[in-house]
Amino acid sequence: MPQRYIKKILDARVYDVAIESPIDEATLLSKRFNNRILLKREDLQPVFSFKLRGAYNKMQHLSEEELARGVIAASAGNHAQGLALAALKMGVKATIVMPRTTPQIKVDAVRSRGAKVILHGDTFEQASAHAQKLVAEKGLVYVHPYDDPEVIAGQGTIGMEILRQHTGPLHAVFVPVGGGGLLAGVAAYIKYVRPEVKVIGVEPEDAACLKAALEKGRRVKLPHVGIFAEGVAVAQIGKETFRVIRKTVDEVITATTDEMCAAIKDIFDDTRSIAEPAGALALAGLKKYIETHQVEGQTLLAIDSGANTNFDRLRYISERTEIGEKREAILSVTIPEQPGSFKKFCSVLGKRSITEFNYRYAHSQDAQIFVGVQIAANGNDREELVQNLQDKGYPTLDFTDNEMAKLHIRHMVGGHAPADIKEEVIYRFQFPERPGALLNFLTKLGQQWNISMFHYRNHGAAFGRVLVGLQAAKSDRKALQQFLDQLQYSYTEETDNPAYHLFLSGQTGA
Structure with a gap:
């Protein structure tokens, strides 16, 4: 039963390497959404992620003989850094197998902490299979990134801190989900101590292994996993984590890439820190929850789980942010191919700003333009804009949700x-x-x-x-x-x- 995790969490050894991360109020977001929105700042940990909690706690439970053999893990980066730091602290040799798609910033961070890095495969599953091969060949001790009771208990200390630091009203806690270690640990503790607080998991729309498992009533393996949020890019929820989660979690929400990008900007605006996509995932789910359930006047907390992202990825993130915030509409509009048409088209838009305009002469009668238009974040402004253009005689198609249009056609x-x-x-x-x-x-x-x-x-x-x-x-x-x-x-x-x-x-x- 999940209750057995309470003592494990209370006894967990994490503070030799981890800090008790603060809870910050996101004042701008709170005002915007008419709720009190809090951020649990796990991005401030020494490895810029919560993962060192579980890794260190697991190593504290290994025998002297196991530690002497050395530890190994497969990880897209954050668990790797946590294990590398834990091994360094304890004087143990560590080997980390990482997918070749792992951001360089994470690879460099692991190496800087003395661990041996092996790049293998393109996904976590391929890296994990290679790590297991090395376990069999060299006798190394495998430290699982999420599906282990001691790892779950280490991550669960975040739930313990949340309830200790925030004793007032708390409507819901939002937790990012990959393999489920963080969600299982946090949910087990919060639901035991304060069962009235909702615990809500948040997954990427293209890596929703928990949602699929809950719908089927059993663990399933996704055929494809999107890895924009590589920290939670897992094809199958953990066996032990799923056992705990299905008994403790109230709801699971999915978020799109655009919504994660918008949440990264939200965190930056309120804290001047840059979350990685998985780090902002919980906030993306929190925002969607507010809009879906029409929540007002409540206290909501999201775990900002990490800040390990390549700087050059920010180009892509910033490009998608406006759409993720629902502040930009991407449209295809047909206007007459004649002098003054563009000016007339702009006048129809009123006070809305044009964020993008692409056009090339192709026909003597009509011009096909690809245009980005700034819209209001709330309400039905996008639908009203399209309808207004069509009413004024401009054939218009809405490409705001068209991936090909956003990635390539523009x-x-x-x-x-x-x-x-x-x-x-x-x-x-x-x-x-x-x-x-x-x-x-x-x-x-x-x-x-x-x-x-x-x-x-x-x-x-x-x-x-x-x-x-x-x-x-x-x-x-x-x-x-x-x-x-x-x-x-x-x-x-x-x-x-x-x-x-x-x-x-x-x-x-x-």
């Missing part, structure tokens, strides 16, 4: 294919970003089909994204599909995407 507008480009099919690919990855992708793509369009943009993220146009006769489509499946890259066909037909296709009536 940077390629004006590239209609010439009329002699026939039988073009469009695919959007995603592959692990590391040195040589793009060349490897092109090599695998081969020369069997002519590449009629290619767009690649490095966002500083863990995965590279490519938009490709290929010429393939209808009789060849089955063979092409089989070929693409063999590439073993995540891909989506976008041939029927309206953004492609409006701005890129030579067959505009298709």
Whole structure:
């Protein structure tokens, strides 16, 4: 039963390496959402993440013989840093297997604490499998990043601190979820001591392994996991963590990439600190909870779980923030191709600012523009804007939620294919970003089909994204599909995407 964790949490040895992190009030957010919003600042830990709590507590429970053999873990970074610091503190040799997609800042941080780093695979699961192989070969002791009672108890000290530091009214605590160690520990403690406080898990929309498990009533393994928030990019919830979570957690919320980006900015605005995507995940869920349940006048707390992100990833984060905050609409609008049309279009927008405008001459009668427009964060301003434009005679499509439009089309507008480009099919690919990855992708793509369009943009993220146009006769489509499946890259066909037909296709009536 989860109650057995209470004594474990109370006895957990974490403060030799961890601090009792403060709880800060997010004053700007609180005013904006008419609630008291608090942040538990685990980003202020010595390794800029909560993970050292569980790692150190686990090592305190190892025997002298086990410590002498040395420890090993698989981690995307934060658990790796926690274990490396714990091992350094205790004079134990540590080996960390990290996915090759791990941000360099985390790799460097682990090495700086004396641990041996092995980069293997593109996902946590691949790194974990290699770590287990080394356990069998070298007799190392595996320290699991989340699915271990002592690790769970170490993370649970955060729940203990929250209730000790904040004794007043508390409506809900929001906790990021990857494998579930943090959520299980925090929920076990809070629900035992103050059962009236809601404990809500928050997952990325594209890595929602807990949500899937709760829906099925059993643990399931996701076929694909998005790793924008690599700290919680786990395909299957832990066995022990799921046992605890399903008995203690009130609700699970998912957040999109855009919503996480917006939450990173929110944390920066209130604290002048930069959270990593997983670090801001709980706040993204908190904001969604307020909007969904129409909550007012309550005290809500989100765990800011970490601040380990590559600086160059901030380019991508800032680009997506306005959409995540629901302050920008991305639209395709048809206006007359004649002098004064743009000015007239701007006047229809009223006081709204244009954040982006892309256009290229393509037709003597109509101009197709790709435009970003600033909108109010609350209410139905986006829907009203689209309706107003349509009422004024401007054919308009809303691309605010169109991934292809946001990732690629906005940077390629004006590239209609010439009329002699026939039988073009469009695919959007995603592959692990590391040195040589793009060349490897092109090599695998081969020369069997002519590449009629290619767009690649490095966002500083863990995965590279490519938009490709290929010429393939209808009789060849089955063979092409089989070929693409063999590439073993995540891909989506976008041939029927309206953004492609409006701005890129030579067959505009298709």
